[in-house]
Amino acid sequence: MKIRRRRSKTSYVKRMGRGLGVVLTLAFFSIAIVCLLGRWVFNPAPPMDPVRQEREAFFQELAPMSKEIARQTGLKASVGLAQAALESDFGSSGLAQKYNNLFGIKAGPNEPQVLLETKEYENGEWIEIKAPFRVYKSKEDCLWAHVRLLQNGTTWNANQYQAVFLAQTVEEQVQALGSSGYATDPDYTAKLKEMIEQYQLKRFDQLNEK
Structure with a gap:
């Protein structure tokens, strides 16, 4: 005769407890994933600082022209962009906005020009002077005038900036500008x-190849 054994209520409760634990664990992880996704969707990364945005727009505007100049002449795009940003305060100077002069290029005789006050470093101190500055029809005209100035040198030394084009790296070009007395x-x-480091301008040098 078969004897039926009654299942222990304790073992049944244990099994139910384990099942409930699994369900609760899965529910917890599901809620956590939903919360993380919601946080990512509804709380995106904070927007770029407005000043930084304006400066980035300045670089992006000049980048295509600077890269073309780099392809044709060898002047690194990052170097030209850094000079333009430094000389024109990221395109916000009056000389840049009104006259498209991004580099503080002085005017020669019979060239389109405007007389403005500027600061020069002489004999160990900064002094204010009035000087004639070139007026350009566009920023592109100014960018090309800048590189031609470096290629052709000054009226007293045609080879004054040739070291810039002999330099192989960004750092060497920057150093050559300083040692040649550009500013x-x-x-x-x-x-x-x-400037090059802070705004990661070398990224524009990596795109010089078509």
């Missing part, structure tokens, strides 16, 4: 290096 500012080289 009177004694910190010009350091400022260019900082």
Whole structure:
């Protein structure tokens, strides 16, 4: 005769407890995933600082022209962009906005020009002077005038900036600009290096190839 054994109520409760634990664990992870996704969708990364956005727009506007100049002449796009940003305060200077002069290029005789006050570093101190600055029809005209100035040198030394084009790296070009006396500012080289690093301008050099 078969004897039926009654199942233990305790073992039944244990099995129910384990099942409930699995369900609760899965529910917990599901809720956590939903919360994370919701946080990602409804709380995206904070927007770029407005000032940083304006400066990035400045670089993006000039980048295509600067890269074309780099392809044709060898002047690194990052170097030209850093100079333009430094000389024109990211395109916000009056000389840049009104006259498309991004580099503070001085005017020669019979060239379109405007007389403006500027600061020059002479004999260990900054002084204010009035000087004639070139007026350009467009920013592109100014960018090309800048590289031609470097290629052709000054009226007293046609080879003054040739070291810039002999340099192989961004750092060497920046150093060549400083040592060739391009600017009177004694910190010009350091400022260019900082500009290139802070705004990651070398990224534009990586896109020089068509």
